[in-house]
Amino acid sequence: YLAEHLQNNVHQLHSVMVRLVAQMSLLGKSMTLEEVRYIISRICPQDGAGTPGVSPHQEIRIDSIVTATSNFFNIPVDILQGVSRKQKLINARQIAIYLCRELTSESLSAIGYHFSNLNHASVLYSYNKVKQNMTQNPRLKSTVDKIKSLL
Incomplete structure (x- = not known):
């Protein structure tokens, strides 16, 4: 069964x-x-x-969230999932992680695996940062909503 x-x-x-x-x-x-x-x-x-x-x-999958985020920010998927510390990439990656946590039932470790094997604490940090910033930044909330609509 x-x-x-x-x-x-x-x-x-x-x-x-x-x-x-x-x-x-x-x-x-x-x-x-x-x-x-x-x-x-x-x-x-x-x-x-x-x-x-x-x-x-x-069901929404991590891969489709990564692809939608990548397309929205015009960043190649492998770069979005990579380890670059450029601010634009960090923001896009954190938004993708936030959406993965919100829209899938995957564990923090499973989400981290799709982003250069981030540990669960890093995934949780990204999620919490976007969640907190969305309450203070309507532009960020709008961006997240636009990416959600692409899914």
């Missing part, structure tokens, strides 16, 4: 497996199919399991 419903995202499959093992260990019993479905719907609501009207094809 898990392999059929979570075939597009290894991280979600891992999260569900960890949760199932923890639940079974804690409760000391096997889980029913309904309980498994419930756990999947809690961890992966966008996969369509238990969520009527949601298609798994509507």
